[in-house]
Amino acid sequence: MNQITTALTIAGTDPTGGAGIQADLKTFQEREVYGMSVVTSIVAQNTLGVDAIYNLPVSFIEKQLHAVFNDIEPDAVKTGMIATIEMMEMLADFLKDKSVDYVIDPVMVAKSGHALMEEPSRKVIRDMLVPLATVVTPNIPEAEILVDFKIDNIDDAKRAAKVIVNELGAKAAVVKGGHLSGEAIDVLYDKQDFHYYKSARTETKHTHGTGCTFSAVITAELAKGKSIAKAVTIGKKFITDAIQYSLGVGKGNGPTNHWGYRLKGLPNQVKGREE
Template sequence: MISLTIAGSDSGGGAGIQADIKTFQELGVFGTTVITALTDQNTKGVHGVFKVTPQFVQQQLSSVLEDFSIKSIKTGMLYSAEIIEAAAAVLREQKIPLVLDPVMIAKGGEKLLQNSAVEALIEQLLPLTTICTPNIPEAEVLTGMSIKDSKDMERAARSILQMGSDWVVIKGGHTGEKDAVDRVYGHDAAFTMTTPRKKTDHTHGTGCTFSAAITANIAKGYTIPEAIIEAKKFVHLAISYPLFIGSGKGPTNHFAFNQQKGVCEVVVNEA
């Protein structure tokens, strides 16, 4: 079982390529990578970005796909329209499930996707996407909608489905709800996933980890709903037992799931 992540490198190890590889490993999937950017960051924030050329992104992608039997792919930080177009040109020729994590802004507020790249993301990648996993601010950018409640989340998800994605998971981490409620929509199905909300500042890399867990679960043969629900369990435990490292907002604990730190029950209801 082999998965591929196309994303940026986090020198602090909590998010990006590093989070993806750790998640793949913990879930028993071999990880391959295409690096789109190098970031200078730690738990205090992102201090610099060095963009990889679109040509070299495409070269990495072609090398991986021609040699490995890739079962699933995810994208994270893509940074520029040119990188998106280069990746899409190769991915368009594949029939491999694609998880699109539309990474736009770091926890500290630094931009990880140029404004000019949003249109390319919508036009070039969303039509190729199996599952799109935006948080609320990302869903607002993709749709141009203001999201204030669950009805707004559904409208935004339906809009993203119309853009080409087969499934959409709008994550509820930015709501004021007592519980952490993610809303999942397909063309013929919809459900919510609920876990208790954990109050912690150590949430660096949660979005990357969630989308990577979905990607790994698809490689393992799970159905799309199963892959999403099991990924919710993985990331909930990672948040529940954070690693207290660094002096800023620390990373989630990718080891918690296999260390059996606790049992996570995800309440699933039809939406």
């Protein structure tokens, strides 16, 4: 019997399923990896925005982690929403001795603009968790917080990726270029080379959970033993299809389509159920 590949997501929830734990588990399933989850925060949110956040006690988050690792140790781990300094301290202490690939999606602000992380925590994440990371996947606003300078172009993105790796201590960083004008180019720096990932822009408001999904694909592929560059290449293709083949659900910024890659050659819209 073949060994089952496993991945763990440590993040907050999205009851409408487009982001957070729910998006990560859908993505793991699509990438044929057995997904597991540890919940950090329960978030009352939908495609219109965030209504309320309840952060679980740190001791209970730690119990969830022990429950997973004591039974089914994952091949790779990702973190999304880690809302407080206390959570970060516990996670850093827990993960520092674990020999698993670790992907950080530094979730700080929701697509709607609502803050998901306390202000002091934004500064602490770079010192406690980033040095443990195999890959960090910030968008432009998140990268600006991590490196403390403005990113206006690709050269700035390259500089930011180098700072995250060479100064903050991650093995690799992908600075996502969706917030820049012009072509959407993501920049990967892996301490040796730069890699560039271009994609045509899709005119859609349905991009809720893109960061969660992209980082979850990278996590799944690292769990399978793929190189960082190959994992990011697969992640970029997956999220491009997920955005292109929109589901069109929700009254606000709707979710990406986790089975979009299966819809090649079909109209860029998923039909409703047949009567």
